[in-house]
Amino acid sequence: MSKLWVIIKREVRISVWTRSFLIGVFTLPILLIGMMFLPRIIKSSSETEVSHIAIAEVNDDRLRSIDNLLSSDTTSTVTARWDVEYRSVARPSLDSVIVQWSESALAGDLDAFIIVDTTMWTANEVTFYAENITRPRFFRALKSEFTAAVVAVRLAGYGVLADSAQQLLADIEMTPQRIGDEGTEATDFVSDFLATIAFVVLLLMTVLAFGFQVMRNVIEEKSSRIVEVLLSSVSPFQLMMGKVVGQGIAAIIQLVAWIVVGGLFMGVGVISATAGSLTGILRSDFVLWFGVFFVLGYFFFSAWLSWVGAVVTSEQEAQPFMTPAIMLMSASFLVSVISLENPDSVWAQVLSFIPPMSPALMIMRLSFSSVPAWQPLLSAIILGLAGVGMTWVSARIFRVGILLMGKRLTVPEIYRWLRHG
Amino acid sequence: MSDPVLVVDRITKRFGHLTAVNELSLSVPRGSVYGMIGPNGAGKTTTIRMILDIIGPDSGTVTLNVATGGDRSDRIGYMPEERGLYRKMTVEQNLLFFASLKSVPNAEAHPRIDRWLKRLDLSDWKKRPVEELSKGMQQKVQFLTTILHEPELLVLDELFSGLDPVNTEIMKDLLLEMRLHGTTVLFSTHVMEQAEKVCDAICMIDHGNKVLDATLDDIRSEFGRNALLVEGDLPAASLKTLPGVESVRSDRRRFELTLGSTADVHELMSTIVGLGYVERMERQRPSLHHIFLEVAGYKGDTLAQAEAGDDT
Numbered sequence: 001m002s003k004l005w006v007i008i009k010r011e012v013r014i015s016v017w018t019r020s021f022l023i024g025v026f027t028l029p030i031l032l033i034g035m036m037f038l039p040r041i042i043k044s045s046s047e048t049e050v051s052h053i054a055i056a057e058v059n060d061d062r063l064r065s066i067d068n069l070l071s072s073d074t075t076s077t078v079t080a081r082w083d084v085e086y087r088s089v090a091r092p093s094l095d096s097v098i099v100q101w102s103e104s105a106l107a108g109d110l111d112a113f114i115i116v117d118t119t120m121w122t123a124n125e126v127t128f129y130a131e132n133i134t135r136p137r138f139f140r141a142l143k144s145e146f147t148a149a150v151v152a153v154r155l156a157g158y159g160v161l162a163d164s165a166q167q168l169l170a171d172i173e174m175t176p177q178r179i180g181d182e183g184t185e186a187t188d189f190v191s192d193f194l195a196t197i198a199f200v201v202l203l204l205m206t207v208l209a210f211g212f213q214v215m216r217n218v219i220e221e222k223s224s225r226i227v228e229v230l231l232s233s234v235s236p237f238q239l240m241m242g243k244v245v246g247q248g249i250a251a252i253i254q255l256v257a258w259i260v261v262g263g264l265f266m267g268v269g270v271i272s273a274t275a276g277s278l279t280g281i282l283r284s285d286f287v288l289w290f291g292v293f294f295v296l297g298y299f300f301f302s303a304w305l306s307w308v309g310a311v312v313t314s315e316q317e318a319q320p321f322m323t324p325a326i327m328l329m330s331a332s333f334l335v336s337v338i339s340l341e342n343p344d345s346v347w348a349q350v351l352s353f354i355p356p357m358s359p360a361l362m363i364m365r366l367s368f369s370s371v372p373a374w375q376p377l378l379s380a381i382i383l384g385l386a387g388v389g390m391t392w393v394s395a396r397i398f399r400v401g402i403l404l405m406g407k408r409l410t411v412p413e414i415y416r417w418l419r420h421g
Numbered sequence: 422m423s424d425p426v427l428v429v430d431r432i433t434k435r436f437g438h439l440t441a442v443n444e445l446s447l448s449v450p451r452g453s454v455y456g457m458i459g460p461n462g463a464g465k466t467t468t469i470r471m472i473l474d475i476i477g478p479d480s481g482t483v484t485l486n487v488a489t490g491g492d493r494s495d496r497i498g499y500m501p502e503e504r505g506l507y508r509k510m511t512v513e514q515n516l517l518f519f520a521s522l523k524s525v526p527n528a529e530a531h532p533r534i535d536r537w538l539k540r541l542d543l544s545d546w547k548k549r550p551v552e553e554l555s556k557g558m559q560q561k562v563q564f565l566t567t568i569l570h571e572p573e574l575l576v577l578d579e580l581f582s583g584l585d586p587v588n589t590e591i592m593k594d595l596l597l598e599m600r601l602h603g604t605t606v607l608f609s610t611h612v613m614e615q616a617e618k619v620c621d622a623i624c625m626i627d628h629g630n631k632v633l634d635a636t637l638d639d640i641r642s643e644f645g646r647n648a649l650l651v652e653g654d655l656p657a658a659s660l661k662t663l664p665g666v667e668s669v670r671s672d673r674r675r676f677e678l679t680l681g682s683t684a685d686v687h688e689l690m691s692t693i694v695g696l697g698y699v700e701r702m703e704r705q706r707p708s709l710h711h712i713f714l715e716v717a718g719y720k721g722d723t724l725a726q727a728e729a730g731d732d733t
Contacts, residue, residue: 003522003524006518006522007522010518224506225505228475228503229499229567232473232475232576233492233523403476
C-alpha cells in the first residue's frame with residue numbers, strides 16, 4: 001500500500017506543481033463566468049440595434065401603414081427597433097425593386113426585405129430576402145412583429161382600431177420561478193441553460209484532461225524505460241492504480257481550486273447578476289451528484305486511457321485507441337446540449353444510465369429538471385461497475401503491454417491478452 | 422556456496438512458439454559477483470525479469486533468501502538494460518522517489534544521497550533536472566537509484582552497455598566495493614571479456630538453455646589446461662595425428678590444438694618443435710568467449726542430448 005502511495009504522491013506533485021495548472025485555475029472560471037455573461041451582453045446589444053427592412057406589396061397597399069405598426073414598441077417581446085421602407089409596387093416593376101434592394105442588402109444598408117403578394121392574405125406565406133439568413137433571433141422577432149402587423153391590418157377590416165389591436169395582440173411575459181426543496185425562487189432560462197452547459201463542459205473537460213495526463217505519463221515512463229525499474233518494485237496493477245488515483249486527486253484539487261476561485265469572484269460581486277441562477281443550480285444534492293459523477297466518470301476514462309498508454313510508444317500511435325473515448329465524450333456532450341430543450345425525453349433518460357454517456361447526461365438532467373433520487377443513484381452504480389470492469393480489462397492489457405517495446409499492436413492481439421492475460 | 426541468496430529452479434518461459442528460457446536453474450552464492458553471459462537473445466533479460474517477478478515463469482520457481490519482513494523486492498536493486506529517469510525531475514527528486522519506492526524513509530535517504538553524490542562528483546547537480554545532465558552523469562545517477570536502499574542483491578542487466586570507458590572503470594570499482602560490503606551482484610552481459618574481469622562465477626546461456634555454470638576458477642582449470650597455440654611453418658596434417666591431440670583449428674600459420682585430458686603437454690611441445698619452424702608456442706587459457714563458442718558449438722552438434730542432460 002505504501003508503494004501505491006509513493007506513485008500517487010509523485011503523480012499529484014508533477015501535475016499540481018506546474019505553471020499550466022496554476023494558469024488553468026484562474027483562466028477557466030473567468031471563461032465560464034464570461035460564458036454566463038454572454039447572453040446578457042448579446043441581449044443588451046440587440047435591444048439598441050436598429051434593423052433596416054423593406055417591404056414591397058405587389059398590386060396592393062393594404063400594408064401601407066405597416067411602418068407605424070412595426071416601429072412603434074407594441075409588445076414586450078420586441079427586441080429590435082425597426083426602420084421600415086414600404087413600397088407598393090406594380091408587378092412589372094417588381095424585378096427592378098428586388099435588384100435594387102438586393103444591392104442595398106449587399107452594401108449593408110438593408111438587413112432584409114419582404115415581398116408581399118396578394119396571395120399572402122389567403123396562403124399566409126411571404127418570401128423574405130437577406131444576405132445573412134442565419135440570425136435566428138432577428139428572424140424570430142421579424143416574423144412575430146410582421147405577423148402581428150398583418151393581424152392588426154386584418155382586424156382593422158373588422159373595425160378594430162390599430163391601438164386596440166396592439167393591446168389585443170400583446171404577448172404575455174412569463175417569469176420563471178423554479179420549484180425547489182426549499183421553496184421557489186426566481187430564475188432565468190438562458191442563464192440556467194448556460195450554467196448547465198458550463199457544468200457539463202467542466203465535468204467532461206476535467207475528466208478528459210486528467211485522463212489524458214494518465215495516458216501521457218504512462219507513455220513517458222514506457223518510452224523512457226523507467227517502467228521496468230518501477231515494475232521491479234511495484235506490481236503493474238499498483239502502478240496503474242497509482243497513476244489513476246494520483247491524477248484523480250490532482251483533478252479534484254483543480255476542481256476545488258476552481259470552486260474557490262469562482263467563489264471569490266462571486267464574493268466580490270463580479271457576477272452577482274448571474275449568481276442568482278447559479279445558486280439555483282448549486283443545490284447541495286446537485287453538488288454531491290456532480291462530485292460523484294465526476295469521480296466515477298474520471299475513473300472509467302482514466303482506466304481506459306491508462307491501458308492505451310501501456311500498449312503504445314507515442315501519442316500519435318495512441319490516436320486510434322483513444323478516438324473512441326473522445327468520440328463518446330463529444331457525443332455525450334452533444335446529446336446533452338440537444339436534450340436541454342427537453343431534458344426528460346426518453347433518449348436523454350435512457351442515455352443518462354449508460355456509461356460513458358451517463359455523467360454528462362445525468363448532470364444535465366439533474367441541473368435542469370427534477371429527477372427522482374433513485375435515478376442518479378442507479379446510474380452512478382452502473383457507471384461505477386463499468387469503471388471496475390474497465391479497470392479489470394485495463395489491468396490485464398496494461399500488464400502485458402507495458403513491457404512490449406517497438407512493436408505495433410493490433411486489436412486481435414490485445415484481445416488475446418485479455419483472454420489469456 | 423551453502424548459502425545462496427538466489428535459487429532459480431527449472432524456470433521456463435515461452436512467448437508464443439518461442440521458448441525464451443528453458444528449464445533454467447541457477448544458484449547465486451551470497452557475496453559473490455555472478456555473471457550471466459550469452460549472446461543477445463539468449464534469454465538473459467527474460468531470466469532476470471522472472472527473478473525480479475516482473476514477469477512470471479510458465480513453470481519453475483525463484484527463491485530469494487533475503488531478510489524477511491517488509492517487501493522482498495525492497496532487498497533487491499535492479500538496473501535494466503534500457504535505462505531511464507524522469508527527465509523533468511531533479512536528480513534529488515529522482516533519487517528520493519526511487520528510494521521511497523524501496524521503502525527508504527526520506528530522513529534516511531537524504532544523507533545517503535548527499536554522500537553518494539559527493540562520492541561520484543555530482544553534488545553540484547543535485548537540484549538540476551536530469552535532462553540537463555550528460556549521458557555519463559545520468560548513468561551514475563541511474564546506478565545510485567539501484568543502490569540507495571542498500572540491497573542484498575543487485576541485479577544489473579547488460580551492465581556495461583552504453584557506458585563510456587571512464588564510467589566502465591567506475592562501475593567495476595563500485596561492483597567490487599559492493600561485494601566487499603557483502604552485497605551479492607548478479608549481472609548479465611554479452612561482452613565476455615568484462616565478465617572475466619569481475620566475476621567469481623558465471624553461467625552461460627544460449628537459446629534459453631544453460632550451457633555452463635561454474636566458478637571462474639573451475640572453468641579456467643577445466644578449459645585452460647587443454648589448449649595449445651602454435652605459430653610457425655608446420656604441416657597441419659601431422660599435427661592432427663600427434664598423440665593426445667583431439668582437434669586442430671588452423672588459420673594459415675596459426676594452429677589451435679585442443680588436447681585430450683591425458684595428453685602430456687611437455688612431450689607434445691618438444692615433438693612439435695621437431696616438426697618444423699616454430700615461431701611461437703604457448704599453453705593457452707581460452708577466453709570465456711572461446712569457451713562459450715566451444716560449449717555452445719558442442720551443444721549444437723548433439724542438441725537433443727545436450728538439452729536432455731542440461732539440468733539434471
